[in-house]
Amino acid sequence: MNMKTLTITTCQTYPNPSDNLTTLAETLWAMGIECHIQPWQNVQKSEAILPLAAWDYAAEPEQFRHWIQRLAQQGCRFINSVELILWNMHKGYLCDLQNQGIQVIPTVYLAAESTQIQQAIDQKGWQDVVFKPAIGQSGKAVVKYSQGEPLPDLSPYAQGLIIQPYITEVATNGETSLIFFQGKFSHAVRRQPKPGDFRANSAYGVTISPITPSTQLIQLARQTLEVLPDMPVYARVDGTVLDDDFLLNELELIEPALYLHTNAQATQRFADVLKMWNNPSPLA
Numbered sequence: 001m002n003m004k005t006l007t008i009t010t011c012q013t014y015p016n017p018s019d020n021l022t023t024l025a026e027t028l029w030a031m032g033i034e035c036h037i038q039p040w041q042n043v044q045k046s047e048a049i050l051p052l053a054a055w056d057y058a059a060e061p062e063q064f065r066h067w068i069q070r071l072a073q074q075g076c077r078f079i080n081s082v083e084l085i086l087w088n089m090h091k092g093y094l095c096d097l098q099n100q101g102i103q104v105i106p107t108v109y110l111a112a113e114s115t116q117i118q119q120a121i122d123q124k125g126w127q128d129v130v131f132k133p134a135i136g137q138s139g140k141a142v143v144k145y146s147q148g149e150p151l152p153d154l155s156p157y158a159q160g161l162i163i164q165p166y167i168t169e170v171a172t173n174g175e176t177s178l179i180f181f182q183g184k185f186s187h188a189v190r191r192q193p194k195p196g197d198f199r200a201n202s203a204y205g206v207t208i209s210p211i212t213p214s215t216q217l218i219q220l221a222r223q224t225l226e227v228l229p230d231m232p233v234y235a236r237v238d239g240t241v242l243d244d245d246f247l248l249n250e251l252e253l254i255e256p257a258l259y260l261h262t263n264a265q266a267t268q269r270f271a272d273v274l275k276m277w278n279n280p281s282p283l284a
Contacts, residue, residue: 003277005047006033006079009040013056020260020267021053027271040067050079050274052234054255058137061089061159079277080232080253088253091134091162097248100227103220104248105240108163109134117151117161126165134160137255167247170240175249177238178213178221179258179266181273183231185222187263188213191238210262220246233277234258234270 008025010017017025017037028035036046040054041063049071051057057064065086072082087093091109098104108124110116121129128146133156136142141156144166154161174192178185192207213221221237236256239246260266 003033003048003275006035006274007043007046007049008035008037008053009043009049009051010037010053011056012039012041013059014053015039017053018257020258023267024260024271027267028274031271031275033271033275040064043067043071045071045074046076048077048079048277051085052255052258055137057089057255058133058135058140061135065089079274080234081230083229084232084253088251089135090160091132091136091250092160093251094162094248097224097227097251102224102227102248103245105164105167110161110163117163120163121147124165126163128166130164130166131157132162132164133157134162167240167242169242170249173241175238176211176213176217176241176246177236177256177259178218180222180225180232180235180237181270182233182277183222183225185218186269187259187266188218189259189262208259208262210259216244217241217246224248224251233273 006028008017008021010021015038021037025035025037040051040057043049054064068078068082068085072078078085087096094104094107095109098107106124108120110120126147128144131141131143131145131152133141136156143152145152171193174190176188176190178188180186188211190209190211192209221239224237225231225235232253234253234256236252236258237248238250238252239248258266258270260270
């Protein structure tokens with residue numbers, strides 16, 4: 001059974017769809033799929049939901065979680081399973097992947113308590129580290145911290161804190177993002193932070209450039225998808241290339257920018273996957 005209707009969600013904070021989403025919706029309409037775009041907070045029912053621009057869920061994660069669970073219980077189907085979405089909301093997933101043998105930028109997850117934070121950094125022997133909120137988006141409250149400095153304001157980390165060593169190559173080499181549809185590589189970009197910054201996020205002046213990754217790099221990125229309980233319909237695998245290694249920085253399974261405009265076939269490729277997608281068990 002092919003999908004007939006689809007809702008692509010934006011959010012109340014950023015309700016207007018990007019050109020990429022508008023083009024995707026137009027492509028789906030032309031293929032016979034009734035496609036609507038509206039903020040996730042307003043979606044009460046839909047055959048299928050693609051939460052691709054829910055760019056404010058980190059500000060109200062419990063509301064977002066309850067919304068997903070409520071709609072799934074009502075029979076709405078999410079593109080990417082509910083299990084994957086809820087797991088991917090909390091960056092503790094990086095520790096899960098690390099424990100499964102994926103080469104992740106070394107990651108520690110803690111409650112936001114200053115004594116634990118200092119102990120963890122001392123134990124790892126890290127001099128410069130990066131703090132990230134356990135539930136966060138778009139580089140918000142991602143800060144660099146060096147031993148001996150006063151700890152930053154910990155209030156943005158009320159839901160937990162991710163600590164990683166600061167890796168200079170993140171700033172110099174940028175971040176490589178590989179996009180997969182149904183486990184098959186589609187296209188890739190390099191996200192280059194602006195000079196003097198290390199955050200590869202649009203809010204901080206990142207430069208996006210299409211790239212052609214090596215077969216080896218694609219295989220290394222896909223290994224992350226292969227350890228998941230089910231193959232995501234769409235995924236963006238972000239990492240830092242160090243010589244012949246690929247260190248995972250983020251695995252984006254909810255609302256990543258997919259940079260469809262950077263590849264001439266990407267929008268149609270994704271639309272074809274969506275048209276043929278079928279998930280008969282939304283509560284899996």
